[in-house]
Amino acid sequence: MIRENKKVIYWLLTGCVLIFTMVIIGGITRLTHSGLSISNYKLISGTIPPLNDMEWNAAFDLYKQYPEYQKLNTHFSLQEFKDIYFWEWLHRFLGRMIGLVFFLPFLYFLLKKQLSNATVKKSVVLMILGAFQGFLGWYMVKSGLVDNPDVSHYRLAAHLTTAFITFAYTFWVALDLIFPNKKNINKHFRTLIRVGLTVLLIQIIYGAFVAGLDAGFIHNHWPMMSENKWIHETVFIEQNPLYKNFIEGKSGIQFVHRMLAYVVVILIMMIWYKAKQMDLSKYQLIGINLMFAMVCLQFLLGVLTLLLAVPVWLGVAHQIGAFFLLTTMTFTLHRFSK
Secondary structure, three states, X not given: OOOOOHHHHHHHHHHHHHHHHHHHHHHHHHHOOOOOOOOOOOOOHHHOOOOOHHHHHHHHHXXXXXXXXXXXXXXXXXXXXXXXXXXXXXXXXXXXHHHHHHHHHHHHHHHOOOOOHHXXXXXXXXXXXXXXXXXXXXXXXHOOOOOOOOOOHHHHHHHXXXXXXXXXXXXXXXXXXXXXXXXXXXXXXXXXXXXXXXXXXXXXXXXXXXXXXXXXXXXXXXXXXXXXXXXXXXXXXXXXXXXXXXXXXXXXXXXXXXXXXXXXXXXXXXXXXXXXXXXXXXXXXXXHHHHHHHHHHHXXXXXXXXXXXXXXXXXXXXXXXXXXXXXXXXXXXXXXXX
């Protein structure tokens, strides 16, 4: 491992931890239906939450002007509003902090000439991804402020997936500095891991679809979709034309999410099995074993989340599992690349 870039590595890994925390808070925000509690966006003044009764009442009055209150939460008291406001405020506050944590140290390292040209270019990509992620967050919220008191599941998926990709790329840049030496690679095996990672990202997108449409609250049986059916008839008839069932229908989306889970498990088992027949380095072996263990745990969490009809704590645990699975796959791919 390289030691000359320790400060830069710590900076990037700190960013990874903050993005991870951001995803957890985002999951809680979604599962507690808190995401539409703040219906405006103020970059600077929005950093400070309401501090007195007058400010809280003003924020509550603003919330009352939008569909979520008018169609779903007319019974809300001020205290109930404060509860959901907290999670959305914390989510946005952490997003601002991540922006500062990425941008200010980047300027410092740039001025101190502690970044190579390659790392500067990669860091600029990180800044762009971070800014785009912030834009997607507000773009997502706007979709729930018009007529339907819920955000677009497409925009939710874009927001969540960009967060995962930003994390994976940040982690990759840190790994480039931790492991700078090039090595001979098995390109066919690397391609297999890339396929596995691609399918995992598609699965993450479908996980966001499930969350966005509350599709986890139906068909709460496993391995069958209902007590006596492997494929529920609503998978094919909720939407018209047929293909829309698999991108907009609750049953169809849950069905795809179930099937992709099996595909992810099979691919990672194939990777693990093939790797065991190879001469592995220490970190390659660590990556392979962690990836295998994580996909087993994540599959179990997914089944339990479904059977128990998505309690908040288990829904968050399932999202954290997806995050750690992506982390182990990114690490493994890096160790079999370069």
